[in-house]
Amino acid sequence: MRILILFGLLSALSTAQNPEIKLRVDATDAPRHLLHGSMNIQVKPGPMTLLYPEWIPGEHGPTGPVVDLVGLKVTAAGKPLSWTRDAVNMYAFHITVPEGVSSLDLIYDFITPPEAAGFTSGASATTELAVLNWNQMLLYPEGIPADQIRLQANLKVPNGWKYGTALPIARESGNEVEFQPAPLTTLIDSPVSTGAHYRTIELAPGHYLHVAGDSDRSIELSDELIEHYKNLILETGALFGSRHYRSYHFLLTLSDHVASFGLEHHESSDDRIAERGMIDDVTRKVNADLLPHEFTHSWNGKYRRPAGLVTPDYSEPMKGGLLWVYEGMTQYLGQILTPRSGLLSADEFRDELAITAAALDHKSGRLWRPLEDTAVAAQLLYNARDDYAGYRRGVDYYDEGTLIWLEVDVLIRDLSKGTKSLNDFCRSFEGGPGGVPALKTYTFEDVVSGLNTVQPYGWTDFFNQRLNSVGPNSTPLGGIENGGWKVTYNSARSEMWRNHEEDSKIYNLSYSIGLKVSDEGSISDVAYGGPAQKAGVSPSTKLIAVNGRQFSPIVLREAVQSAMTRTTPIELLVKNGEYFQTFKIDYHGGELYPHLTRDDSKPDVLSKIIEPMVKKK
Numbered sequence: 154m155r156i157l158i159l160f161g162l163l164s165a166l167s168t169a170q171n172p173e174i175k176l177r178v179d180a181t182d183a184p185r186h187l188l189h190g191s192m193n194i195q196v197k198p199g200p201m202t203l204l205y206p207e208w209i210p211g212e213h214g215p216t217g218p219v220v221d222l223v224g225l226k227v228t229a230a231g232k233p234l235s236w237t238r239d240a241v242n243m244y245a246f247h248i249t250v251p252e253g254v255s256s257l258d259l260i261y262d263f264i265t266p267p268e269a270a271g272f273t274s275g276a277s278a279t280t281e282l283a284v285l286n287w288n289q290m291l292l293y294p295e296g297i298p299a300d301q302i303r304l305q306a307n308l309k310v311p312n313g314w315k316y317g318t319a320l321p322i323a324r325e326s327g328n329e330v331e332f333q334p335a336p337l338t339t340l341i342d343s344p345v346s347t348g349a350h351y352r353t354i355e356l357a358p359g360h361y362l363h364v365a366g367d368s369d370r371s372i373e374l375s376d377e378l379i380e381h382y383k384n385l386i387l388e389t390g391a392l393f394g395s396r397h398y399r400s401y402h403f404l405l406t407l408s409d410h411v412a413s414f415g416l417e418h419h420e421s422s423d424d425r426i427a428e429r430g431m432i433d434d435v436t437r438k439v440n441a442d443l444l445p446h447e448f449t450h451s452w453n454g455k456y457r458r459p460a461g462l463v464t465p466d467y468s469e470p471m472k473g474g475l476l477w478v479y480e481g482m483t484q485y486l487g488q489i490l491t492p493r494s495g496l497l498s499a500d501e502f503r504d505e506l507a508i509t510a511a512a513l514d515h516k517s518g519r520l521w522r523p524l525e526d527t528a529v530a531a532q533l534l535y536n537a538r539d540d541y542a543g544y545r546r547g548v549d550y551y552d553e554g555t556l557i558w559l560e561v562d563v564l565i566r567d568l569s570k571g572t573k574s575l576n577d578f579c580r581s582f583e584g585g586p587g588g589v590p591a592l593k594t595y596t597f598e599d600v601v602s603g604l605n606t607v608q609p610y611g612w613t614d615f616f617n618q619r620l621n622s623v624g625p626n627s628t629p630l631g632g633i634e635n636g637g638w639k640v641t642y643n644s645a646r647s648e649m650w651r652n653h654e655e656d657s658k659i660y661n662l663s664y665s666i667g668l669k670v671s672d673e674g675s676i677s678d679v680a681y682g683g684p685a686q687k688a689g690v691s692p693s694t695k696l697i698a699v700n701g702r703q704f705s706p707i708v709l710r711e712a713v714q715s716a717m718t719r720t721t722p723i724e725l726l727v728k729n730g731e732y733f734q735t736f737k738i739d740y741h742g743g744e745l746y747p748h749l750t751r752d753d754s755k756p757d758v759l760s761k762i763i764e765p766m767v768k769k770k
Contacts, residue, residue, distance in 0.1 A: 173334050176306045178290050180347065181328075183283035183311065186267060190290045192259040198252045202295040203236075203259075206288040206341065206467035207244045209273060211416045211454070213473050214532030218266070218274035218289060219244050225261040229254040244468065246292065263289050268412075271536075273344075273423070275412025282348030282365040283310075284406055284423060288341045288467070299466045302337040308345060315351035317363025319343045319402040319420035339590075341467070342418045342455075346404040354379060357386040359400040364431070366407035371428045378431065384494040384769065385445055389452075391766035392486070394580040395587030397456040403444055407431060415443045417450030419590045438649065439656045441496040442505075446487030452583040453483045460594040476528035477620065478600055481554015485562075486579070488555055492763040502763055503749040504649035506559075506633065509552045510640050511747035514628040515663060517681040518546035524553050525620040540692035543663075544681035557619050559632030563758050564615075565608045567635065576766070578607045636759035639752050644714060644744040660706045664745040665713050666723065666738055670696055674704045676727070684740040690727060697733065698726035710744060717743040 175193040182189065194203075207217040227234045227248060234257070239245035250257065265278045273286040285308065293302055308330045310316055320343035321333040335343070348365035352372050356362055362382060366372040382403075390396065402421040409428045416423040424443055430436045459479055461472030488505065491497040497505070513519075527534060528550045537547055562575035582603040585593075595603075601612045619629050633640060642664060646654075654660050658672045667683020670676050674696040679686045696704045699712045700723065712723050722737040751757065 173303045173305050174291075174293070176287075176291055176304050176340075177309075178285065178287075178306070179309045180283055180285060181309055181311050183265065183278040183285075183347075184280040186265045186278060188263040188265060188285070188290060190259075190261050190263060192291060193256055194259070194294065195256045196250045196254065196294075198250050198254060200247065200249050202239075203246045203248065203292040204295050204466065204468050205244045205246070205292050208464065208467050208469065208471050209286075209288055210342070210462070210471075211418070211450075212272045212535075213471065213476065214535055215470070216272055216274050217244060217467065218263075221264040221266060221274075221289070223262050223264060225259065228258045229256070242468070245295070259292065267410075271412055272414055272416060273412075275414075277411055279367055279408055279410045281350055281367045282314075282346070282406060282408060282411075284365075284404065284411070284425070285345040285347070286341075286423070287344065291337075291340075293337055293466070295466075295468075297466075299337045299341075303334050304337060304340050305334040306332045306340060308332070310347045311349070314347045314349055315353075316345055316347035317351075317353055317361065317365075317402055317404055318345040319398075319400065319418070320345070343421060344404060344416075344418065344423050346406055346423075348406075354382075356383045360386050361400070362403045362405060364405045364407065367410070367428045371407040371430075371432065374431050378437070381495040382444065384765070384767070385448065385490060385496070387767045388490055388493045388765060389448060392490075392576055392579050393452050394584040396451075397587050398451060398590055399588075401448070401451065403448070405431075405444070415447040417447045417454055419451060419455040422447035422450070435652045435655050438497060438501060439652050441491045441501075442484075442487045445490040445494065445496070446483055449483045449486045449490065452579070453486065454479050456591060457583050457593055457595055460596055463592065463594050473528045473531040474525065475595075475597065475600075476531055476548075477524065477550040477554045477557065478595075480548075481550045482558045483554075484551045485555040485558035489763050493765045495765075495769075499760065499763060501649055503638070503759070504647040506555070507640055507647070507747040507749045508650060508653070509555055510628070510630060510633060511642075511664065513549065513553055513556065514630070514640070515680065516543040516546060516549070518544050519623060519627050520625070521623055522546045523621045523623050524549060527553075539669075539677045541681055542678050553629065556629045556632055557616075559636065559759075559762075560629055561604070561615075561632075562762055563632045563636045564610065565604075566758055566761075568608050568610060573608050574762070578604055581607060633749065633759070634752070635755065636762070637752055637755040637757040638749045638759055641748050641750040642745040643748065644746070645748075646744075646746045647748060650746055660709070662709070662713060662744070664747070665742060666740050670704075670706070670709065672706055684738050685725075685736070688722075688725075688736045688738045689734070690725060690736050690738075691729065695728040696725060697728050700724050701726075713740070714743050716741050 177191045179189040205219045207215045209216050227236050237247045266276050277284045310328050312328050323331045323333045346365045350366045350369050352364050354362040364372045398420040404423050406425040407428050407430050413425050426440045427436050459475035492499050492502040527546050534548050566574050604612045659669050661669050663680050667680035667685040669678045676694045678692045679690050699708050702708050716723050722739040725736045727734050
C-alpha cells in the first residue's frame with residue numbers, strides 16, 4: 154500500500170524545481186454562462202506541452218469539458234506564441250518556448266453549458282448562482298506529478314454574491330478572493346459555490362453547510378432538518394472514529410437549471426438538487442442519502458482509495474474495477490446513515506431498500522453481464538441511455554453494492570454472535586490517525602485482509618461469486634433475508650415509491666406490464682422479456698390511449714388493476730415515429746410494487762443495523 158500525506162509535504166519538497174503557477178478566474182459573467190481565466194506559468198526555453206484535465210476524480214471517466222475551453226491565447230513578454238493541439242490527445246496543447254523566455258501568460262474563456270446533464274461538464278451556473286470546479290479553468294505542464302505542481306489562485310465573483318469552499322483563503326477584498334497556494338490536486342479537489350441567495354450553517358466545529366439557491370425561499374432549511382445534518386456529523390464520527398480533513402464543507406446547490414448530482418472531495422462535496430429540494434418533502438426524501446453518501450466518501454474514496462484510481466496526473470486513465478467498494482460500500486453506508494441521522498424514518502429506509510432490491514432482481518442484463526463489468530465499464534455506462542436499461546445494465550455497483558455490503562454486515566454480526574459488525578471494519582480500515590487529508594490506497598486483497606481481521610471468513614470466494622456470477626437468482630438478497638426481512642409485492646405503492654414517481658414524473662409499472670411512462674405518455678423504457686415488450690411495445694415511443702381511452706397515469710394504472718377480473722388483454726395505442734400501432738398485452742396480475750416484509754422466523758438484524766450509534770439528547 155502507498156501512503157501519501159497531502160496538502161504540503163510532497164509539494165514542499167518540489168517547490169524549488171516547480172515554482173508556483175498564478176491562476177485568476179473572473180466569474181462575474183457566470184450568469185451569462187462565461188468564465189474568464191488567465192494563468193502565468195514559469196517555463197524554460199524549448200518544446201513543452203500543457204494539459205487540460207481529462208480524468209476528473211469521482212467522475213470515473215474522461216469527462217473534462219475541454220470542448221468548452223475557448224479563446225485560448227498564449228503570450229511571452231507580451232508577444233503572441235502559437236500553440237498546436239495534439240492530433241491524438243485532444244487535451245494536450247504543444248508550445249515552443251523561445252530562448253530568453255522564462256514565463257508564459259495564458260488567457261481564455263470557459264463556456265458553462267446550459268444543459269442540466271453530466272457531472273461538472275454539465276450546467277453549473279444560473280443568473281443567481283454558480284459552482285466553480287477549478288479543473289475547468291486551468292492547464293498544467295506535462296511531465297510533473299500533479300501533487301508537485303503548485304498554484305496560487307484568485308477568484309472574482311459577481312458583486313453581492315457570497316461563497317463557500319474548503320480551499321484556505323489568504324485574503325479577501327470586496328468581491329475578490331485570494332487563496333493560499335496549494336498543490337494542483339488540492340485545488341482541483343476544492344470547488345467553490347457562490348450565489349446571490351446564500352447562507353452558511355455551522356453544523357459542528359469545523360463542519361459547514363453552504364447553501365446556494367435560485368431564490369431566498371429555497372435556502373430556508375428547517376431547524377429539524379439542520380438538526381438531522383448535525384446528527385450526521387456525530388454519526389460519522391462514531392462510525393469511523395477519526396476524520397481525515399482540517400474542516401469539511403458541504404456545498405449544496407438548489408436549482409432546477411444546473412446538473413443534478415453529488416461529487417465527492419476530500420474536504421468538501423459538490424451536492425446539487427432541485428430548487429425546492431430542501432423545502433419540499435418529496436424531493437428531500439428522494440435525495441435524503443445524497444449528503445451522507447458524499448460525506449462518507451471523505452473516508453471511503455478519498456482517504457482510502459482503490460490503487461487503480463490513483464494516477465500521477467489527470468491524463469492517465471483510471472481503472473474502476475473496485476468501484477463496488479469505492480461507490481458500493483459508500484452507497485450502503487450513506488443509506489444506513491439516513492435513518493441513523495433521522496433524515497429518513499426506519500419505514501422509509503426499508504421502502505427504499507425494497508425499491509433497490511426489486512430493481513436489481515428484475516434486470517435481464519444479469520443473464521449476461523456480471524457486476525464487476527459494470528465497474529470496469531463505468532466510463533461508458535454513466536452516459537448510457539434509458540432504453541432497455543435493465544437489459545444493458547448500468548452503474549449497478551452502486552445499488553448492488555448496497556445489497557452486497559448489507560450482506561457482509563449481516564454475516565459479520567451473525568458469525569461473531571453480535572460482537573462485531575461492519576462498523577468495526579469501517580473504523581479499522583478507514584479510521585486510523587486523522588486530522589489532515591491523506592491518501593492510503595488499497596487492493597482487493599487489502600479489503601479481504603481487512604475483513605478477515607474483523608471476522609475470519611471466506612471473503613475472497615464470497616466477493617468473487619457476487620462479482621462474477623450471471624444468470625437467474627444471482628441478486629445478492631442474503632443481507633435482507635438473513636437480516637430478518639424479505640422482498641414481497643402487492644398492489645399498494647409505498648410512500649417512497651410515490652415520492653420517486655412524483656419527483657421524476659415517471660410512472661413505473663416494471664413489475665406488472667413492464668414499462669416506465671412519463672405523465673405525458675413518453676415510454677422511456679420497457680422491461681426486456683416483460684409483458685409489454687413481448688407484445689411488441691418498445692422504448693422511446695409515446696403512449697396515446699389505453700383500452701380506447703386517452704392515456705393518463707391513472708387510466709393506465711386502473712386498466713392494469715381491472716385486468717385482474719377480465720380475460721381480455723390490455724390494449725395500448727402507441728405512436729412510434731410517424732406511425733400508430735395497437736398492442737394487446739395479455740397480463741392479468743394487477744399492479745405490483747415491492748415492499749420489505751418482516752420474517753419472524755429470523756432475528757431482526759436490519760433494524761439493529763440502522764439504529765443510531767450516538768444517543769441523541
